[in-house]
Amino acid sequence: MPQRTLLFVLFDGVQSLDVTGPLEVFTGAENHTPGTYRIRTASLDGGPVRTSSGLTLVPDEALTQTPDPHTLLVPGGQGTRSPDPRLTDWLRAHGPRARRLVSVCTGSILLAAAGLLDGRRATTHWAHCDKLARDHPAVEVDPEPIYVRDGRVSTSAGVTSGIDLALALVEEDLDRDVALAVARHLVVFLRRPGNQAQFSAQLAAQTAQRAPLREVQQWITEHPAGDLTVESLAARARLSPRHFARAFREETGTTPGRYVDRVRLEHARRLLEDTSDGVEEISRASGYGTSESMRRAFLKALGTPPAEYRRRFHPASAH
Template sequence: MAQRTVLLVLFDGVQSLDVTGPLEVFSGAEAQVPGTYRLRTATLDGGPVRTSSGLTLVPDTSLADEAVPHTLLVPGGQGTRAPDPRLTDWLREHGPHSERLVSVCTGAILLAEAGLLDGHRVTTHWAYCAKLARDHPSVEVDPDPIYVRDGQVSTSAGVTSGIDLALALVEEDLGRDTALTIARHLVVFLRRPGNQAQFSAQLAAQTARREPLRDVQHWITEHPADDLGVEALAARAGLSPRHFARAFRAETGTTPGRYVDQVRLEHARRLLEDTTGGIEQISRTSGYGTPEAMRRAFLKALGTSPAEYRRRFRPAATPDRRTSAP
């Protein structure tokens, strides 16, 4: 197997975890299968840079002295807000020659500025998705997934999703067993599916201003198996169904039905990850009623079945945090 060079681009204001997270994954893979990866860090001039948290990183070399890598990884951070034009020019010239272009967090902005994301479906940190889409209309920005792989280009959301994406790349290169060993060593799950949402349902939706609607939101979260139809929720809020549905959407940014769907999906995911409860039991506890209904919901939202989700997200060797579903 040919050795793959992974080059991480460093710059002032880089987010340190965007660098060290993927670096730990690839270095773990190199330790498991020596000769697999050649890891390099580089800056424009070969000099040290200061991260957004104040750490100083000393690179291996300058970008000018590095050959075209197999995998070019661009992290994010405050330094992407006003990028050095010389860095953008370097990416524009050299990026297309790498077999894989990878970004973590707002590193996608640098790739977009270099014209390397045109025509691709991508993601970035949720706070910058709208800006990326507005500034680069030829880029298809998906604000929901934790990472997106589209041909040569792979982009990820916040800092921890860079680890998830790196694990996915290692699994592609070296197989699941190697990636699983690395994930266990780093005490992370192998692996969050790329289309898993960046937010939990409670974070994705706004919190309602009015207390009755806010109370209903809490009720939904705490009672996913109850009757959560619009009429039942409206009665709990003391409003007519029509008024409730309109007010809920206006104050939370989503419909009652979609919010319920998100809460139930999140509840089921958590039970699959954290418990040994059976699929039928979890489907009832999460409000789906039947395993088939839960299966359809998982396929629609995550592109995978509940059983496959559990297999990926909760390795058999991972100790239980609870022994059964509540």
């Protein structure tokens, strides 16, 4: 197996975890299977850079002196807001030569500024998706997933999602056993699928201010198969159905029905990914009642039926 050279691009204002998270993953894989990766870091002039948290990183070399890598990894951070034009120029010239382009968090903004995401589907940190789409209309921005892979280009959302993407790349380069060994060493999940939403249902919605509504939110999450009609939830909050529906939307930013839908979909996806339970059993446990109801919900939200979703994302079905 040929050794792959990985180059991490460093710049002032970089997010340290965007660098060190994936770096630990690939280094762990190299330690497990020596000769797999040659890992380098480089800044524009080869000098130290100061991260957004104040940590100083000392690169191995200057970008102008490094040979074209197999995998070029561009992290994000505050330094992507007003990047050095020389960095954008370097990416524009050298990005197309890499076999694989990877960005973490707002590193995708640098790739887009260099024209490397035109015509591709990509993601970034949820807080910057609108800006990426507005400033670069040639990029198909998907704000939902924790990472997106489009051919040779992979982009990921905020900070820790870079670890998820790096583990997926290690699994692709080597095998699942190596990726699992690295994940265990780092005490992280091996398979957090790329199409998993950046926010869980609880994070996607605002937390209600009033205690009765917060308690209802928590109860929904813990009882997806329960009676989650507006009438039942309103009674639990000791409000009339009309008052409850209005207050829930005002305080959470979504309707009770949409919140319930998201919780049930998230619960079903987790069971499909992490268990061997049958589809019928999962549909009942997630509050759908029948497998056909769950199938319709998956097709509407994800564009794929539950059986195909499991085939893609259940570890036992990965190979």
